[in-house]
Amino acid sequence: MKTTIISSIVFVLFASMLLTACGVVAPLSEPTPTATLAATSTPEPTATPTPRPTPDYTATVSFKSTSTAEAEFSVVKTELDKLGVPMEDGQMAWQVNDVIPMSIDMHNSFSVLPLAEEKKFTDFILHSKLSWDSTSGLAGCGVIFRSEDDYDQGGRYAFYLMRLQFQPGWDMEYIKYGYTQEVLTGKTLFTDIINDEKWSSNEITLIVKGSEFTSYINGQKMKTVSNTKLEKGIVGLVTWQESGVTDCEFSDNWLWVIQ
Numbered sequence: 279m280k281t282t283i284i285s286s287i288v289f290v291l292f293a294s295m296l297l298t299a300c301g302v303v304a305p306l307s308e309p310t311p312t313a314t315l316a317a318t319s320t321p322e323p324t325a326t327p328t329p330r331p332t333p334d335y336t337a338t339v340s341f342k343s344t345s346t347a348e349a350e351f352s353v354v355k356t357e358l359d360k361l362g363v364p365m366e367d368g369q370m371a372w373q374v375n376d377v378i379p380m381s382i383d384m385h386n387s388f389s390v391l392p393l394a395e396e397k398k399f400t401d402f403i404l405h406s407k408l409s410w411d412s413t414s415g416l417a418g419c420g421v422i423f424r425s426e427d428d429y430d431q432g433g434r435y436a437f438y439l440m441r442l443q444f445q446p447g448w449d450m451e452y453i454k455y456g457y458t459q460e461v462l463t464g465k466t467l468f469t470d471i472i473n474d475e476k477w478s479s480n481e482i483t484l485i486v487k488g489s490e491f492t493s494y495i496n497g498q499k500m501k502t503v504s505n506t507k508l509e510k511g512i513v514g515l516v517t518w519q520e521s522g523v524t525d526c527e528f529s530d531n532w533l534w535v536i537q
Contacts, residue, residue, distance in 0.1 A: 350375060354532055357405060360497075361485065363536070371402065373532040380419075380517040381525045388518035390422060390429050393533060399423075400510045401487045401536040409479040409527045410441055417441050417519035419526035420448075423486055424511035431455050433508055435462075436516065437484050437493055439472060441524075446472035450491060450503050462491070462503040471498050487536055 350373065358365055372394040382389045408419045418440040426432030433454040440447040447468040452460040472495060473480055483494040492502040513533060517526040 350532075353530075354405075354534065357483070358403070358534065361403065361483070361494075363403065363485075363534075368403075368534050368536045371397070371399065371533045371535045375530055378515065378528040378531065379525070380515060380528070381523065382517050382519055383523045385521050386519075388516055390425075390514045390516050392425075392512050392514040393531075394513065396427075396512050398510050399486075399513055399533070399535060402485075402513065403534040403536065404484045404486075404513060405482070405530065405532050405534075406515070406528045407479055407481045407530040408439070409477055409529075410439075410525065411477050412441050412519060412524040413522035415520040415522050417522065417524040418517075419524075419528075420516050420518075421482075421484060421514065422453075422516050423484070423491075423513045424508040425514065426508075426511055434511065435491065435505070435508060437482070437491070438516075438518070439480060439482070439495070440466060441474050443474065446470075446474035448472065448493070448495065448500065450493065452505055452507055460505070462505055463501060467501070469495070469500075471495050471500075481530075 351370075354370065354373075355365060378391065380389055380391060402423075404421060404423070406421070410417075410419050412418075418438050420436060420438040422429075422434045422436050425434030431454075433452070436451045436453055438449055438451065440449075445468055447466045448463075449466045450462040451458045452462060481494075481496050485492040485494075489504045489506045490502055491505070493500045515526075515528050515531075517524055
């Protein structure tokens, strides 16, 4: 039995040597493929959440600013259309929609808030919505225009609304040296178009062009007056009174320069 096994082994080895000598290699089994580096070094991609875009705050603010400006510009255009003033004949010089508060508590006094950094204007349209209250006596709110630099002694024009219980009025004046030199409307004009209740509001529009000044109160055209003493000057908001305490608040403010 042992002889048979040895003989078989010798025969197999002899046959293998004979095949090798002839250049033929008979594989004993199917070769195992070698694993590639790519398969072992490249990990399976891990699913990651899609990054959220970073908000562009600058663009958002810019959009809001642009949208706000367009809305405000639309309001101005509507008002100019009512007045029959073409937009191509002018441009915006100053605009503040927020409330501008003014208050005085001194006897026989007035307070001026110059607009547009005290730039001097000739022809323009000024619009504002004023709300007011006063504790006693004669008091009011309004605007000055074509004013000289010295508010105490210099010349200026004024468009005043007067708050007198149950008898509100308005006028236009030429003032110099601290006193009224001429009432351009001839006298104070009383009208129930003006709201004079506590903290009531009135919308005013003033058109200054050449020697003519036209006023509107709550959408109603009041009167056109004329004067040639001053050609150019500062525009400002004003609060005035004889006694007590007077408060004026101005909102929806804009100044349109007429070319």
